[in-house]
Amino acid sequence: MRVMIRYTVQPELVDHSIELLRQVYADLERSRPPRLRYETFRLEGTCQFLAIIESDGGPAEAAHHHLASFQRYRAALNGICTQPPTVTHLEPAGAYQSR
Template structure:
């Protein structure tokens, strides 16, 4: 299952969000959970972010949710977002040279 999550943080909290995300990615590199692909993009250099998560089974139960760093990140979003995370389930129609 693949999902896209989009959210926006207040301008004064962009660097905090990036730092929290870097901690999540450092933990993912250390733990290396199987069956998970996770990418986050900062849009146009502003405070909007887009994450694409692919996992086996239910993405809500994806392995990164168990990381303490992800839980800290998710808790912070509740406080710093101007646009709350919106989840969109993706159903791939085609692909060219994607990994």
């Protein structure tokens, strides 16, 4: 499963959002769940964020969903977003990666 999640946070809460994300990524580094790729990007000069998540199984089974830090972050999004998260399932159409 590969999904893209986009959301926009209130300008004054961008730093708070980033701090919550740092806690999630610190927990991921400690727990090192297998078969998970999770990346979050802030779109340059905006309050918009984009996350790409790749994992085995469906969204509810993704390892990061079980982290307390992720649950705190997801709960916080309800109060800090100006636009709620939208989830788009991605279907591969091609890829290239140099090594």
